[in-house]
Amino acid sequence: MSDAQLREVIAARGIPATGIRDFFDLADALLADDAVQRALVRLQRGTLAVLAVAVELPSPTLDDIAGRLHELGGTPTTAADVADRARTLHELLLVTLDGDRVTTFDPVTERLRAWPSEGLPGAAELAAQTAPSAFLNASDSDTRFVDRLAAERAFAAVSSIAELVTEVSREPARQLSRGGLGQPDTKRLAQAMSVELEAVAPLVSIAERAELVALERGHWLETPGGDDWLHEGTPKRWASLATAWQAALSTEVRSILAGRPGVSWGDGLRAYATWLYPAGGTWMEERVNAFARDAELIGVTAHQTVGTAGAAVLAGDIDAAVAMMAELLPAEVGQVYLQHDLSIVSPGPLSPAVDARLRSLADIESRELASTYRVTNASVNRALAAGGNAQSILEFLRGISLTGVPQPLEYLIVESASRYGRVRVGPLRTGQAQSYVWSDDPAMLGTIAVDQSLTPLALVSADGRLTSRHPADVVFWALSDAKYPVAAEDGEGEILHLRRHQLARPVVAEPADPAAALVEKLRAGDGGESEAGHAWLARQLDVAIRGKQTVIVSIAMPGGVVVDYLLEPASVGGGRFRARDRRADIERTLPLSSVLSITPAP
Known part of the structure; x- marks a missing residue:
């Protein structure tokens, strides 16, 4: 198989890389009972039916499978359809497709034969059960x-x-x-x-x-x-x-x-x-x-x-x-009703541009087809902090209002604008303090100093102002939320317009491909066909050692003679293996390079 084919099958079968050192470990992992079941769970009924019939028949051809499916289901099944599904099974390493002949692996066969006892369908049910009634068309x-x-x-x-x-x-x-x-x-x-x-x-x-x-x-x-x-x-x-x-x-x-x-x-x-x-x-x-x-x-x-x-x-x-x-969808509107109680009512869904601007100077109270907003000192301060002024705010409201600008609302905006900036927050880099708060109104500054809602800021009086170990933007928004007429300034005393929130930038990271890493590791340890053959023989001997099994080992002797030994392997390593000869009752040490085949003893 190519690297791409290996990566695809490892990913499709969900084989974890943990504990896989070589291709033999990978083969074991692919044929483990739970791994086979995971693969079968993701197969459609038609493909499962082909596999189930292939398990039932001895070394079937595609035509054999198609004929058997026809017998079980009562409807014609083409060899072309069976071939497509068999190729899918072959690519998933659940069967071997050699020409038109299908061979299933023993663990797959055992898993499928256990299905009926687990309440899962067998070959006859998979092939014969028709789809549920078609979905109903709505009138x-x-x-x-x-x-x-x-x-x-x-x-x-x-x-x-x-x-x-x-x-x-x-x-x-x-x-x-x-x-x-x-x-x-x-x-x-x-x-x-x-x-x-x-x-x-x-x-x-x-x-x-x-x-x-x-x-x-x-x-x-x-x-x-x-x-x-x-x-x-x-x-x-x-x-x-x-x-x-x-x-x-x-x-x-x-x-x-x-x-x-x-x-x-x-x-x-x-x-x-x-x-x-x-x-x-x-x-x-x-x-x-x-x-x-x-x-x-x-x-x-x-x-x-x-x-x-x-x-x-x-x-x-x-x-x-x-x-x-x-x-x-309901039509969007671009105009609203301004009320004397400082509320704003939209007669329908507002256009996004109007809604976004309104949210910058008013708090939303209810969101329905007709939303309601409310203007407050704090909300106007928020608009002013973002760079607005009384004139620009009033011009915007006049442009969208169906009822003009009520006097209480105009007074609130003008009065908030006149008070805006009575409290200033700026950056500070002295000792542990990162920001300062000052005001030309000592009473206002004293109120801020004892405000319990601002306790987390840990404000400290120093040289006629307050300092905090928190950054200036944190202090600014805390004072704004507490409804103080606060403005942010730079080190030169120029007013800054702050954006409250930061934006996240979704990072599309290249996903790690554990299948590719596993294939690379397996290829690095693969010495080619010759070494793979020796590794396969060593693997068979290792299995026999763990199971204390007796095997027939065919050895190529000098002169081209092949001798079969009945052996119980004891150890393998260094290109040689040691075993007990059961016929001669002696211990033999033989080179792996001379081994032609290993088969279980009858």
């Missing part, structure tokens, strides 16, 4: 209902993931060392996303798959792609989720879904998966469940029925899927 009225429901779920998923991306950009979520989010972060994200606690992990997984969030140093952060995604329209946002979902489908699930878009799956999907992979068990069930769960979450399906847009996704036509979904 036109059902399809319209499914499309509407799928659009609702697509909108909900996009909205929830948008809140997820926004929330982790504000405050990263910590990943536990054992996996999964901690309970406090899960609750925080669930509240921000307006979902149940158990929905958080699947939605984080969907967002990660679409590269909107990523793990960095044990925390979930927004990615540059996530930042760009937030500025896309809802149909394009959904397209990113659907494309990533479709690209992540496993080969096994793809084979089940091939040619079956636009139908009602229901329990039929699982029944068909069980039929197609009769030994799949929990392995197949987990894949189907994960696929079906995410399909429901993002609106590819609704009530386990494929929508029109979902069918296009399954067919790989994402552009058509987006066009269909765009017709079903």
Whole structure:
């Protein structure tokens, strides 16, 4: 076999590199009972039927197998189809295909013959049992209902993931060392996303798959792609989720879904998966469940029925899927109602550009089709810290308002802007202190010094200002969250505009290929065909020694004479082996180079 063929079979069979020193160890690992079962679990019914019949018949040809399958199943089976499946088995090293003749390995035969006692199908059942009833086609009225429901779920998923991306950009979520989010972060994200606690992990997984969030140093952060995604329209946002979902489908699930878009799956999907992979068990069930769960979450399906847009996704036509979904999603709006109580109400889903700008100067209170925002001193300070001013904020609000700018709201913005910067935070490199806080209002500075909410900053009075061992940006955002009119400045006293969060950059690391490393190691220790022959003889002798077996060893003597000895091997090494001659009752030491063959004694 070539290196590429070896790598493929080691990877496909899931053979670990641990404990494999040479090709004989690899052969043992491939034929181990659990390794054979793992391989059989991943085979489709038709391929298993070919293997099961090959086990039953003595050294069968492809025509023999096709004929026997016809007898068992009652339907014609071509030799070409049998040949394709036999080649698959040959490539997986479960059988040997020599011309048109199939030979199975003893451990594979033993494993398959044990199946009926384990509740798994034998050859007759594999060949004769027909597929479950075809999936039901949805009626036109059902399809319209499914499309509407799928659009609702697509909108909900996009909205929830948008809140997820926004929330982790504000405050990263910590990943536990054992996996999964901690309970406090899960609750925080669930509240921000307006979902149940158990929905958080699947939605984080969907967002990660679409590269909107990523793990960095044990925390979930927004990615540059996530930042760009937030500025896309809802149909394009959904397209990113659907494309990533479709690209992540496993080969096994793809084979089940091939040619079956636009139908009602229901329990039929699982029944068909069980039929197609009769030994799949929990392995197949987990894949189907994960696929079906995410399909429901993002609106590819609704009530386990494929929508029109979902069918296009399954067919790989994402552009058509987006066009269909765009017709079903609620229209985006670009204007809002500004209220005297400092709230902002949108009459529908806001366009991403307006929503992003509003979030920079207001806190979101509820997220539905009509979202509600609220302007506060702290939120205006946040907008000012990002580089805004009273004039630019008011101009933006006038441009999107259907009701003008109420006087209380205008007063709050102007007053917050006039107070902005009364407290300054800057970097400091003196001793252990990393930052300072100062204000021309001593009373304000005194209030900050005794504020219990700021205790973690460990503020210390020094020379008319406060110092902290924490960096300036940490101190700045702590004061901002505490609703102080704080501004950041550099060492020259110039005001800086800070971005609160950092972006994670997904690192696509080249995955380690243990199969390639194993093949390289095996090739390095392989001395070629001659040495491999000696190694094979030594291996047989070693097995006989461990089992205290008697073997017949054929030795090439000078002059071309071949002599058979009945021996009980005792040790092997240095190109020679020592054994007890059972016929002559003497001990012999013989060179491996003279051994022609070793066969078990009858």
